[in-house]
Amino acid sequence: MTAQTPEPPYYAVIFTSVRTEGDNGYSEMADQMVELAHQQDGFLGVESARNEIGITVSYWRDLEAIKNWKENMDHSVAREKGRKDWYQSFKVRIAKVERDYGFVI
Numbered sequence: 001m002t003a004q005t006p007e008p009p010y011y012a013v014i015f016t017s018v019r020t021e022g023d024n025g026y027s028e029m030a031d032q033m034v035e036l037a038h039q040q041d042g043f044l045g046v047e048s049a050r051n052e053i054g055i056t057v058s059y060w061r062d063l064e065a066i067k068n069w070k071e072n073m074d075h076s077v078a079r080e081k082g083r084k085d086w087y088q089s090f091k092v093r094i095a096k097v098e099r100d101y102g103f104v105i
Contacts, residue, residue: 003045005059008097010044013066015056017082017090026086029078040069059097066094 019026037043037058042065048056060066069075082090 002102003047003057003059005044005097005100008099010097011060011063011066012095012097013058013060014093014095015054015058015090016093017054017056017086018052018088019050019054020086020088024085025081029081033075033078036072036074037069040072041065042068063094 034046037046042061044059044061046056046058048054058069060069
């Protein structure tokens with residue numbers, strides 16, 4: 001599913017990861033985090049895919065909204081569990097989207 005983002009500028013948080021073996025509650029927590037993100041002021045949408053490497057891109061109105069999401073207590077708990085149980089490695093990148101375009105059939 002494609003996120004419905006506004007006219008730029010806005011921000012993208014790009015999270016790439018390599019998972020550990022097994023689910024270990026990951027799917028349930030991922031669903032909870034998407035629900036929680038939707039409740040955050042400044043959240044614009046999310047897109048995600050996983051094969052050997054997972055990538056989740058969440059879109060935000062501004063850097064303040066991203067900071068508030070990072071400081072959310074439930075999100076902090078999920079991040080710690082990720083480090084401990086779910087990820088072999090991950091990387092977070094934050095980018096300002098200055099232009100976007102696309103095509104829909």
